[in-house]
Amino acid sequence: MNLHTKKYLASLCLTVIFSISGLVNVSFAGEFEELESCYHCHGEDGASTEPEIPSIGGLSAPYIIDTMLTYRNDERPCQETEFPVGPRKGEKTDMCVTARDLSEAQTEEIAEHLAKEPFVRAKQDFDPEKAKPGKIVHNRLCKKCHEDAGASPDDDAGILAGQWMPYMEQQMEEYLTGKRPMPKKMKIKMDKLDKTDTENLIHYYGSFQ
Ligand code: HEC
Ligand code: HEC
Structure with a gap:
């Protein structure tokens, strides 16, 4: 050639x-x-x-x-x-x-x-005194479907660890007032939460940065 x-x-x-x-x-x-x-x-x-x-x-x-x-x-x-x-x-x-x-x-x-794309965790203020009891509630009621504090995308259930707390607060409110639909088995667990549990959970998820 x-x-x-x-x-x-x-x-x-x-x-x-x-x-x-x-x-x-x-x-x-x-x-x-x-x-x-x-x-x-x-x-x-x-x-x-x-x-x-x-x-x-x-x-x-x-x-x-x-x-x-x-x-x-x-x-x-x-x-x-x-x-x-x-x-x-x-x-x-x-x-x-x-x-x-x-x-x-x-x-x-x-x-x-x-x-x-990678999930980038939010840099935000959280209260460690609320995150601690939040972890216990998560492990008792939520872990089964939201593995590793809800950090695994493979759960096909959103990502909780490191998500923005104001967004999470809004979503928890929508779930608890029945505005956002959720799986029946999640509702059984959500019905067990009181106001303090909900707040503690949000601080627990916000603690992952
Ligand atoms: C039986 C399985 C199951 C359990 C138990 C469960 N979840 Fe979920 N969760 C899901 C699924 C599935 C979704 C996705 C729902 C959808 O498609 O809208 C979800 C979605 C969510 C979301 C929305 C995430 C986003 O990105 O908007 C939050 C917040 C959440 N769950 C919190 C909790 C909390 C807190 C508990 C424990 C009190 C809990 N879940 C227990 C299955 C579960
Ligand atoms: C004007 C702003 C805006 C634009 C544009 C927008 N979003 Fe959103 N998106 C939001 C807000 C605010 C929320 C949370 C509140 C809600 O559900 O309304 C959200 C929620 C979501 C969620 C749910 C997240 C979760 O964890 O459950 C997904 C998925 C999403 N958006 C995808 C998209 C995609 C894909 C596009 C582009 C095609 C898009 N968004 C464009 C503002 C926007």
Whole structure:
């Protein structure tokens, strides 16, 4: 093979590689744009810096897909929230509207992306005197389904360890007042909690940083 042929083959290879990556880019462009919009509320790669907005990077794909379906069907309460940053800064929307704007394929694509990101634990103030009894309550009532203080995405039950406490407080309130649906077996355990237990649990989850 002479030099000219080698050069020709090399450039042909590059052309093929670029056209393949071009095609891939085109097919993912829609999802990436939507994902950027998630990040404007949920933080870069889903690591939230807003205490009322949960971190979603590192949640399992099945949990995210199920959750988006729940929002889509208005089965879980949706808090109206302002975009804290980005081109829609100051504009309000909620998760029910956001979930309905995505196709099934986009939702799956986004869930797969988010599941590959690490879950970044929130740096927040907690009371160690509340976290201690919180751990005992967790181990007694919640551990069976939320392993390692709820740190394992494989439970397909969200991530509790290191999640933002104001978000957790809101969710516990929604569960305890019956606004957010939960598995029957979780409800049996939740019914056993008093106000102090609930507060202690939140400090326990917040203590993971
Ligand atoms: C305007 C801000 C905003 C945008 C944009 C937004 N979210 Fe949310 N998201 C929230 C808030 C606030 C909550 C928690 C309160 C609630 O349930 O309404 C939430 C909750 C969630 C949850 C539940 C987390 C859990 O642990 O159960 C998931 C999953 C989620 N969002 C995914 C997404 C995805 C995917 C996108 C982009 C397609 C997105 N969000 C866009 C504000 C936003
Ligand atoms: C029988 C299994 C089971 C038990 C026991 C259980 N949970 Fe859950 N939990 C789940 C599942 C499954 C989900 C996801 C629910 C959904 O899809 O909305 C969940 C979700 C949650 C969430 C929402 C996480 C998020 O990201 O929004 C919180 C908070 C929570 N559980 C707290 C508790 C606490 C506190 C206890 C103990 C008092 C408990 N759970 C006991 C199965 C359980």
